[in-house]
Amino acid sequence: MKYCQDCGTILKGRTDKKFCDDYCRCHYNNDINRDREQDFKKINSILRKNANILEKLVGQGIRISTPHLLSAAGFNFTFFTHQLNEQNGEICIYCYNYGYVKINEGQLVIKQVTHSLSSN
Numbered sequence: 001m002k003y004c005q006d007c008g009t010i011l012k013g014r015t016d017k018k019f020c021d022d023y024c025r026c027h028y029n030n031d032i033n034r035d036r037e038q039d040f041k042k043i044n045s046i047l048r049k050n051a052n053i054l055e056k057l058v059g060q061g062i063r064i065s066t067p068h069l070l071s072a073a074g075f076n077f078t079f080f081t082h083q084l085n086e087q088n089g090e091i092c093i094y095c096y097n098y099g100y101v102k103i104n105e106g107q108l109v110i111k112q113v114t115h116s117l118s119s120n
């Protein structure tokens, strides 16, 4: 027995059917798109918050911080936009145009993108 993926009604007839009709298919796909949009928005807001935290610190003249202090400010280390290899071999983790390099287990240096991203 097969059921409509949208409303759960038992499907009769062709066995390759997934939905009762076009209405159920559209409804189901709209839900998926809405969920995807919400996931994008959630991740985007985390990334923006991360970038804002770094921007604020740089604005205050603070260039060295600790993972603990950033976490306390709401920084989420799981999410970042990209990473770049610095000339000295360090790897900088960016959230948009602000990033950080771990210089040891307890400290990190905040970086600001000064080069063109389009060159990559």
Ligand SMILES: [Zn+2]
Binding pocket: 004, 005, 006, 007, 008, 009, 019, 020, 021, 024
């Ligand atoms: Zn249905």
